[in-house]
Amino acid sequence: MMTVGIIANPASGKDIRRLVAHGSVFDNEEKVSIVKRVLLGLEAVGVQRVWIMPDRFGIGLKALDNLPLQIEASLLDMPAWFTPDDSRRAAQLLAERGVGCIVTLGGDGTNRLVAKGCGEVPLMPISTGTNNVFPMMIEATTAGLAAGLVACGRASAAVTRAPRIDVYRLRANQAEADLPADAPPDDIALVDAAVYDERFVAARAIWDSTRISDIVLTRAEPGNIGLSSIGANFLAGNYPSGHGLYLHLAASGQPVRAPVAPGLMQTVHVAAHRVLAPGDTVRVHRDRPAVLAFDGERELELHTNDWALLRLNPHGPRVIDPRRAIAVAAQAGFFTTPVPVSS
């Protein structure tokens, strides 16, 4: 059976960056509308079964309300607690059910959580967050079509693998040698990991670049928002494809201006940098408390003299290129032949 999962994060697009920057509030009614269009796109290409993550705002329930669908679609059977872990658990459950694709609605933070649970299931990430480097600004119908084509095995060539950053937090008395070769990371990041001069995770988002000492990026492509824009604006294109980047920031460094959050241009000072090949590691140490922020959100506290090992892992989540998926299907005559009958 051709199946797809949908994870719409009700909390995306609502964090403190509406106060400290100029982020848009992404309301959940719009997410309902997006999920409806995704469902219609999925149905149009022959997907038979869809599960949607339940949430406290009822995005999935409302999307299914009064939507004339021929395919079977319902909420995933799991409790929703309105915690970030909902997205990870939903992804894990969907992967266990063998879905052919997971459509996500959120920003970089949402997709990071999904990537922690989805395993090898390809993602079709639709942007509804604050900093959106990993997800795409794309019409939901198109995303639904592309996700459905991949789930039905008609556009496997449109799936590529994204890198990720594996993060290991070690206590002051631990050495790198203490870390088993196959140790699972304590956390991951899809776009950026940063050391932030702050004790508390608190409201999670980061926006003050003067508090950042170190950044590891999986990508430094021009035109992005958030910390990866620092890398792109600093390297100015001198950056080999498939590589990551490490930046050390200090007052003595070269000034670089970049949009670190929506509407928030800041100047940072890059004191050192290193292009990272797949598998390369960066070791960061602080002699005072700090937090590690992943994809724009504070996550792990580093106590005094703790240190962290960050490794560029080329084997991150599998991601759909929606334009390529539709092009592949079109070239195969999919859109000029009768609507497929699912078996």
Next chain:
Amino acid sequence: MEISRDKLLWAYERMRLIREFEDRLHTDFAAGKIPGFVHLYAGEEAVAVGLCAHLRDNDFITSTHRGHGHCIAKGVDLREMMAEIYGKATGACKGKGGSMHIADVNKGMLGANGIVGGGPPLACGAGLTAKLKGTDQVTVCFFGDGASNQGTTFEGLNLAGIWKLPVVFVCENNGYAETTSPQYSVAGQDIAARARGFGMPSIAIDGLDFFAVYEAAGEAIARARRGEGPTFIEAQTYRYYGHFEGDSVRYRNREEEEHYRSRDCLYRFRQTATAQGLLTEAELDAIDARARAAINEASQFAADSPMPDPAELLTDVYVDYPMAALWPFQEPAVPVYR
């Protein structure tokens, strides 16, 4: 986010006092010691304390029927609060208001409020006063997910929006308006997004995490003080007890209650503060003991206090207006009580 050690100690003490106060009322009400209705705030402490940690005595708050936590966070006297709830003459309102009408203007506490959605218009009045007088006073308006559906709330948001009033609207979304979840009562269910229509920034936060509330509140209150206008915060939280004491709570299940209790704000505060080496277990234990003693003492004070004199029944009911100044209205035929 900057927070001093003294502020951390203060915050934990306030949250613990609220918890002890409410737990005591829970048992006292069951024992038949308390007249009238009681709505307990236990579980939601991080919201009131995270907000009020940034306020001064001359800043204002408006509250709700579930107002004990707001009062304690704003510094209202515990003994007078307890006596008020007991209906005693020594209460904050001489025992005439009870749980839902505790007020202390000297502390900027403009009143708990029995009217769901009664706070926003009052908050706008306080905000307009500060704006016209040119002070930097801020008003924090607490209300619930139920009140988010009231016309008064929308009117308040509109006034604050057009006049750029120094008001922070804090929707304490505890998941139930009395017994009804937002799924059945809030169109769209996205309370934070509603404020966007009134032209003010709006965020949703984890209301069970003191540090998340404190940081967001600091930014919102600083905006208001700078004259940048209102902010809307939806704090997602949970109440441990029923809507009112006596509620059999059949509309939610044990699994849900246990989940939220596992994210208890006091527990998480303790975990963070001790892991960071900012406070010690011994310090926090000492606060726990002091809070318990303070509530015991307040409860005993209330129990020992006299009932109001029946002759006081009609005092403090109406303000003594200078009637001549109310022209063209005539002196009323019935006497004005004073």
